[in-house]
Amino acid sequence: MKSHSSTLLAEVRSFRQNHPDVRYVDLIALDIPGHFYGKRYPVEMLEKVAAGSPLKLPQNAVLLGAQGGLFKIGDYCFNDGDPDANRRLVPGTLKPVSWEAQPLGQMLITSDGTEAPIEFEPREVLAKVLERLQHKGIHPVVAFELEFYLFDKKLDNGLPQFARDPLSDDADDQPNLHIERLSRFSEVLDDMAQTAKAQGIDITVITAEIGPGQFEINFGHCDDGLRAADWAALFCRSTRGVALKHGYRASFMAKPYMQFPGSGMHVHVSLYDAAGNNLLAAHQQQALRHAVAGCLELLPHCMPIFSPNHNAFRRLGGTVNAATRASWGFEDRDACVRIPESDPRNLRIEHRLASADANPYLVLAAILAGLEHGLEAKREPIAPLNEDRSSGADFPVEMLDAVRAMQQQPIVRDKLGAEFVDVYCENKRQDHLAFQQEINAREYRWFL
Structure with missing residues (x-):
């Protein structure tokens, strides 16, 4: 001490x-x-x-x-x-x-x-999962990817406005993946990157995403799960602050536009033993299949973590690369659990279901709990999407159903802590009910 x-x-x-x-x-x-x-x-x-x-x-x-x-x-x-x-x-x-x-x-x-x-502090929940894995000789290496939108600083009657192109002062209202968008918004993006690095965050690739004013930031692979989640949390804070300084509003809201893609939190996870061997590659990748099966089994019972609010459930399905069922596949971005092409040393899963506004500590804890359960249960997963495009298991798509599914699952209660699960589920239930108490303008238009 x-x-x-x-x-x-x-x-x-x-x-x-x-x-x-x-x-x-x-x-x-x-x-x-x-x-x-x-x-x-x-x-x-x-x-x-x-x-x-x-x-x-x-x-x-x-x-x-x-x-x-x-x-x-x-x-x-x-x-x-x-x-x-x-x-x-x-x-x-x-x-x-x-x-x-x-x-x-x-x-x-x-x-x-x-x-x-x-017991219900998010960082403590993740710390317990990591400590348990360490005692079992399992050492995760983690990398987060976060998508976000830039909006104009001023809202229009509470609604977001497209970010203004600094070169033309026109609204950046065209969805694209063009590299020119990185150039047009380079001043604010460069400041975000440099500010993140000054916070000790290892950011790597910056991508212009499909939505208008949408970008993605990748983080370096980190052998400390707590620090990797710290990076994701701190990046959200600094990015919002830097955006305001430049006259923009940065948001990690899951689904700000119904007609454009939502923003996700993608998490890459590989597992190693004390000697540095990739556990997922063992026995001709049989361990990988077991880990995937565990992830998919617990996924429907962790939806309040992956989709933590009413808006986050809007992101699921209906747009590109957003899964509607618990699925997996090799090099398949329609899957919840994607296996990127890599050599055995770097074999990993990419968990793609969580929304960008999810709690990174809890998202990583839930993913690791699924991997741990899979390695213990040693079950075969369902068919990958590469073999069967209809493969997948249903998961709740409404908060109250999701809360019930999470609170009643004994493996989730054991892996994440019963006290945490009860507190978290009640928090989400109460938040959802409070959200439903407000009557919006559309409701008056339809039913007045």
Whole structure:
């Protein structure tokens, strides 16, 4: 513990020396819906925390709904006295914030690794899955890919407007994959990339996607699952900030336009043993087939994680490369679980179902739980789409059905934690019911 504190203290002191104009640091963590919460600390107080002073925030901040409200979930929130819970600083995440008007820093905090971790904190859920896999000699290597849209900064009666082409000032309303779009929006995209790198995020490829103003960012493969998910979470935060600075609005909303493709979170996962051997390639890729079978078996029971809100379910089906059933295939982007072409050393799955606004810690935890279950059960998967285009298993496409399917699945409860599953499902159920309480303009047009 002393060595750990000295490392953190050195990190804070180095940051203060390199950024003497920074007076405050945002200490942030991701809640269940995937929003950051936290506190803004004077940098001199941060040094005390790094030296060992307690860092406490309300436990129930993790339970906030999509709009920031609290729901009654068991005894949490209203019958527990709203207790504080210990958090710790995540080493290596103290970085400058360049998109704010005033000099600022930010640093991740978490309850995992404390004496009493919060069982339903997303990062803690993933930490437990990774720890269990490590004890079994399984070491994941992970890479996220995130799609997002750029909109005009100003909304039109609450609706998004197409991003303005900076060269012509015309609306970028033509869906395409043209490389010229990267050039036209190079100023904001380059700033997003450089800002992400300054946050310690290993971003690689930038792609202009099919939707108007839609882009995709790929991250480097990482042998630390927590850090890979940290990168995805932090990238969303910095990208929104940089976009606003340039007069745009960046959104990871799953389906902003009905007529254009939605935005997904694709996750590449390979599994290695302690000697560096690819476990999925073992026995002529038999382990790969078992892992795929496990992923597909649990997928219908993890839909509230992969599609975490009403809008995310709109993304499924109806447009290019969006699966409507739990399926798999080799080099097939219509599949939920795609096997990219690679050599045995780099053999991996690409899980393509999650929406871009899903919680990256929980998405990765659910994927790894499926892979783990498959390796244990050793079952054969259904036929790949390459052999049968109709192959696939149904999954829920409505939130309340999805919540019931998740809450009642014993393997999911065991792999992700029963307390987490109950809390998460009730949070999603309450969020969905709250969303349904508002009557929109279309409803009046149809039924008034």
